[in-house]
Amino acid sequence: xxxxxxxxxxxxxxxxxxxxxxxxxxxxxxxxxxxxxxxxxxxxxxxxxxxxxxxxxxxxxxxxxxxxxxxxxxxxxxxxxxxxxxxxxxxxxxxxxxxxxxxxxxxxxxxxxxxxxxxxxxxxxxxxxxxxxxxxxxxxxxxxxxxxxxxxxxxxxxxxxxxxxxxxxxxxxxxxxxxxxxxxxxxxxxxxxxxxxxxxxxxxxxxxxxxxxxxxxxxxxxxxxxxxxxxxxxxxxxxxxxxxxxx
Amino acid sequence: xxxxxxxxxxxxxxxxxxxxxxxxxxxxxxxxxxxxxxxxxxxxxxxxxxxxxxxxxxxxxxxxxxxxxxxxxxxxxxxxxxxxxxxxxxxxxxxxxxxxxxxxxxxxxxxxxxxxxxxxxxxxxxxxxxxxxxxxxxxxxxxxxxxxxxxxxxxxxxxxxxxxxxxxxxxxxxxxxxxxxxxxxxxxxxxxxxxxxxxxxxxxxxxxxxxxxxxxxxxxxxxxxxxxxxxxxxxxxxxxxxxxxxxxxxxxxxxxxxxxxxxxxxxxxxxxxxxxxxxxxxxxxxxxxxxxxxxxxxxxxxxxxxxxxxxxxxxxxxxxxx
Numbered sequence: 001x002x003x004x005x006x007x008x009x010x011x012x013x014x015x016x017x018x019x020x021x022x023x024x025x026x027x028x029x030x031x032x033x034x035x036x037x038x039x040x041x042x043x044x045x046x047x048x049x050x051x052x053x054x055x056x057x058x059x060x061x062x063x064x065x066x067x068x069x070x071x072x073x074x075x076x077x078x079x080x081x082x083x084x085x086x087x088x089x090x091x092x093x094x095x096x097x098x099x100x101x102x103x104x105x106x107x108x109x110x111x112x113x114x115x116x117x118x119x120x121x122x123x124x125x126x127x128x129x130x131x132x133x134x135x136x137x138x139x140x141x142x143x144x145x146x147x148x149x150x151x152x153x154x155x156x157x158x159x160x161x162x163x164x165x166x167x168x169x170x171x172x173x174x175x176x177x178x179x180x181x182x183x184x185x186x187x188x189x190x191x192x193x194x195x196x197x198x199x200x201x202x203x204x205x206x207x208x209x210x211x212x213x214x215x216x217x218x219x220x221x222x223x224x225x226x227x228x229x230x231x232x233x234x235x236x237x238x239x240x241x242x243x244x245x246x247x
Numbered sequence: 248x249x250x251x252x253x254x255x256x257x258x259x260x261x262x263x264x265x266x267x268x269x270x271x272x273x274x275x276x277x278x279x280x281x282x283x284x285x286x287x288x289x290x291x292x293x294x295x296x297x298x299x300x301x302x303x304x305x306x307x308x309x310x311x312x313x314x315x316x317x318x319x320x321x322x323x324x325x326x327x328x329x330x331x332x333x334x335x336x337x338x339x340x341x342x343x344x345x346x347x348x349x350x351x352x353x354x355x356x357x358x359x360x361x362x363x364x365x366x367x368x369x370x371x372x373x374x375x376x377x378x379x380x381x382x383x384x385x386x387x388x389x390x391x392x393x394x395x396x397x398x399x400x401x402x403x404x405x406x407x408x409x410x411x412x413x414x415x416x417x418x419x420x421x422x423x424x425x426x427x428x429x430x431x432x433x434x435x436x437x438x439x440x441x442x443x444x445x446x447x448x449x450x451x452x453x454x455x456x457x458x459x460x461x462x463x464x465x466x467x468x469x470x471x472x473x474x475x476x477x478x479x480x481x482x483x484x485x486x487x488x489x490x491x492x493x494x495x496x497x498x499x500x501x502x503x504x505x506x507x508x509x510x511x512x513x514x515x516x517x518x519x520x521x522x523x524x525x526x527x528x529x530x531x532x533x534x535x536x537x538x539x540x541x542x543x544x545x546x547x548x549x550x551x552x553x554x555x556x557x558x559x560x561x562x563x564x565x566x567x568x569x
Contacts, residue, residue: 004438007490007518008546012438019483034271049270049486051510056486058267061521061547062554071551075543147484148273149510152382156484193382210272212372212384218272 001086003079010058011075013037013082019052019146020186023158026053027144029090031103031223036089042081043067050222051147057082103144103225108190110139110181110228111236112203119169119200123183127163135230137161138202143188143226153192153210153218157226160188172198179205181228192218203228206239248314250363252396256307256350261367261386261398262360263299266375270509276489277377277385279360280464280505281525283553284321287422288362290561291319291339293403293568298366299376301392303359306352308392316342316400317364321418323356323426323529332413337423339414356426356529365403380464381506416567418560426529429455432502432519433541433549437492439482439514447474451516452538456500460532464506467530473498476514484512490519490527492538502527520546522553 002014015029016022034050037057044063049056061074068077112120112135124131143157150156165186173196176182180191182199191197192209209219220226231239252259264285265278279285279302286296301308306325319339320327327334328349334340336359342348350359369376369387378386387396417423443451456471474494487493491503493513502519503511504527519527520541530536541549 005435005518005543006438006486006515007488008435008520008543008550010486010488012485014485046267047270049509051485052483054483054485056270056488058270058488061550065547065551071547072544074547147510148271149484150273150508152269152273152275152379154273195381210382212274212379212382216272217269217274217373222271 001083003082005075006056009061010056011079011082012054012056013086014054015086016053019158023146024144027146027158027223030055032089033086034222036085037082040081040085042078042085044078051149103223104221105225105227106220107227107229108205108207109231109235109239110203110205111231111233112139113233113236115233116180116204117202119166119182120202123164123166123200123202126166129163134164134202137164138188139228139230141227145220145222145224145226146187148218148220148222151191151193151195152212153220155189155192155209155220155226157188160186162186164188166200168198169200172196176201177204179207179209181205204236206236206243208243248365248400248402250313250316250398250400251311252308252392252394252398253311253347254307254309255392255394255396256303256305256309258304259308259392260302260378260380261299261369261376261392262302262378263376264297265377265505266373266379266385269373270486273509274373275379275381275507275509276505277379278375278505279377280358280528281322281360281425283422283522283525283557284425285360285362286557287337287418288319288321288360289366290557290564291337291418292317292362292364294362294364294366298362299369300363300367301361303350303361305357306350308350310348310398312342312344312346312348313400314344316403318342318348318361320359320361321423322359324354324424325359326351326354329413334413335417335423337418337420341412353426353531355428356424357531358528363400365401368399368401379506419556425525427526429535429537430526430530431537431539432523432527433546434492434517434519434538435541435543435546437515437517440516442476442478442514443474443494443516444477447476450474451500452540455535455537458530458532458534458536459499462530462532464504466504466507467502467527469500469502469536471499474500474516482512482514484510487511487515488518490521490524491515492517492519502530504528520549522546522549
């Protein structure tokens, strides 16, 4: 575990150096550290941000200075607390498995219709398979939310079958519709909001991924296990209409 | 009660001290790019420090008040008028019903923050009244203000002040107005400092960088000597924060501000310290900026000194009002 200052009001706890060689175990460790830190409620800690191999901790230096009683060494004090919490939890986890991360399974309906899948041909060409095989492969795999970022609710999913990996588009699109499912390098993800973006679009979900008035504001949370279920254009329309009626 | 936006200006938005606690969902801080300036302005008008105010970019805002209000602003060097009178930064003005407040334009710097007694009464979304201009939620209908918008204001809990007009006393000058065309920003070493060689570090700390026109609330884009990394390995994305200076492959650094993404994959060469973020928030195209290193302990000490001074100022102000 490596702890580095991210400015004077945040720090990064790197749980591992690498991600690609063991994504599943790395994410388990990251989310265990995340949960332990969240449950510990260190005074002055105001936000936590897990991502791939790390958990960032945002803090109010004034509060930490007060609580630590050592205003001049508040960073060292905080680092020590973090180490204690994460390592103690790791030992406990190994012994009784009580803190094992429970990953929530979520199914996301996706319409892979050519009208939505603007770049599926590029992905198929890259993988040297047919577009229907791309759909099969993409919707048969299980993914894990490695982190959420870029815009609120944008999910970076780990677990894309290796041959579907496709480089980002050279020229990003200025506007991508909300719900678009894309492939960017070795990752797949969903655009929650209309936004610019450079990923290869292969489908669209009718679900709303980000809603600021809900708690939590995102449909998917870091660590969730995700599966895509292929739906038809008609089912997509019915879904979209149904969710409109909910409002 | 309310204020009518007779002219919205270049870019005006409702902001408070920002959104925290939702980074795991990818939600940015947003908020006043100089939270300290908004705090000072709020303290001046007798508000809670975290009350919602307005962030005014470049200028052009004109407001007409539906009832009596106290206002104060802090930030860049703006020309602000109440009728034919000038309202300087850090002063307090008592406005009668129907009066107009006008932000003409910034001479130096590009942003300022206006506090109105009572605060702006927009709904709290994800713990904040700030507008997220990238994701379009929070603030006033999730967007920048437009001409003829009607801003709801909260009733001011305090008693109406005895004096009218513009106060003769003021907030300390370096709080009220922090803009400079050639500022120096203090930084602590970045998470990826050691990925840069001596030549690059020397370039970063000894040259002036000029602010590029495509800067916005997400970040200040800088032009200057190319900053190059030693290694070529792809970095794993991790958290970034307002103040982080990241170096994309182009070699042109970006200093992140309040609307920045929650995570990033570019190496982080440095982090501007919290007390200097307000200076960074004033940078506009053509300005020159230099960077100088301080220790993490110094960054914390400077922050604590400023907080202590603000606390004294607040106590002094409440004694004066009593």
